[in-house]
Amino acid sequence: MSGNPQEDALEALAAARWRVAAVLTVATLVAYFGFILLVAFNKPLMGEQLTPGLSVGIVLGAVVIVTAWALTGLYMLWANGKYDRALHQLRR
């Protein structure tokens, strides 16, 4: 596969994209299954109220939703910046 510098650059770029995608996917999995496991194994903690009406569970659920969105935003920032610039180089 080597010898051709353009091909090597593509190889590196593809590897970088899968790496970023894998890290972010794992982060999503950790956030989600962290929430699910707390729901399953620590109901008392989830029911504890931070202020009257606002339980730990509700806050964490909302945090997971916002985190999931933020992670897609993070990916977009990386991809629109670094990744797209490298791709642009490669296309020329």
Add this chain to the structure above:
Amino acid sequence: MNPTSVSPTQLGQPNSTAIGFFILFVGVTLGITYWAARKTKTTSEFFAAGGGVSALQNGFALAGDYMSAASFLGIAGLVATSGFDGLIYSVGWLVGWPVVTFLIAEPLRNLGKYTFADVVAYRLRQTPVRLSAAVGTLTVVSFYLIAQMVGAGNLIHMLFGLSYEMAVVIVGAVMILYVLFGGMIATTWVQIVKAVLLLGGATGLAGAVLYKFGFNPATLFNEAATRYGPQVLAPGALVSNPLETVSLGLALMFGTAGLPHILMRFYTVPDAKAARSSVFYATGLIGYFYLVTFILGFGASVLVGRQAITGVDKGGNMAAPMLAEVVGGTGFLGFISAVAFATILAVVAGLTLSGAAALSHDLWSSVVRKGEAPEHEQLKVARLASLFLGVLAIVLGVVFKGQNVAFMVGLAFAIAASANFPALLLSMAWKGFTTRGAVASMLTGAISSVLLIFLSPTVQVDLLKNATALFPLKNPGIITIPLAFVVGGIVSLLSPEREASSRFAEVKHRMHVGLGKPSPVAAVPSTATASAASTPSATATPSKA
């Protein structure tokens, strides 16, 4: 006809505002369909809106394709009747979207044309791969359609007082008009209009609720806790078995990344960058919607009351419409009812179109005609397939009347996660993936999901009234998803395919670099051109330097 013995609700009465809003919605969307029909002249326009949908438009359309009546009415009802537990579903329905963003959206856009089978079959043998992919797609679409049509019949019966059959026929007929004449362009705009209406309606409703609680959700939650006990703020009966919860979570997460009608939407944008941005918008809209729905559920439990809600519908599905009536009168009830109707229409249109793509593009054009079908024939077959699926949806809706079909959405997600997602991911990421591996993975995923759900308590105990079930979990994802990966891997290792691995460089190049500009032709290389172009040096740099 009149379920109003518990509270003086107008629900289920022919409501002139609801009918007015509904006729307005159908009128506007049929107007859009007329406009779209004149722009739909090619198969690419029919299935992918010619790739001319912008990222923001596609973001709204994805949200409109995904947010079903089940999530709007069902989650609000679940929260109203059991509190916190509804949030577990909300989170689960959302977390698949980051996975779609990171792993699927861009490669799919760059490699495929109309269906996810385009991607899996890219460097493999067309016929076996497309046949098995069509099995996965059509099973997912059928189960999802049944759930939606039966839901539509029940809901519209409750909301408008129409007969069940009449409701199913109306939904089916209007949807057929959208898809048959307007194809993806009309479907996209129906989904956008629906998303705006649903988000707007839910926001207005939540605003009216929060207004009564000083715009502080905590005050609302506290009121619910005072009335129904503090356990409404903590996990409840839904999570009795942790393994069950994890299994459901896996199916929801990876199922989203394997739903054919969602995947298909990525072909409507011009390039990978737009595909990526559109999932970002969609994730934000859907996440916001689920947070708002959570507030609606608590609002309904406090302002309408659990007894009144379950008095009308045991499942609690009428919580949101009843809340609308309490805070905004009959007019608002009518508006929210019409929105629920619009919601179902947009989802079934997307489902039908993706099923039609599997039938006409994967089965007819690629398997039967080996990629030799002329353009006008492809378009004709695509329209025939849409008509066929639309009529089938109506028939299934009527046949399954009165059945408990709630499990079918879970089944659809489980099959999507096990049959479609593993093969899709392996075909993009693993050089050693082969035709036999792909076929084995897709069929194993589909068959094992259906079989384990058949043996699960949902079917054996709830449906067939047996005392016990052979398989203990309601959702098989925790078994079937890894199984599909492992089978796909082992079979590929046992059946090396030189051509498939030698063409991986081409896949990799196109997956990342794309084609430059959207090509009007041929993501369907026939076997002849495939072997002719199998040297990596010839194919890796098609656009020259």
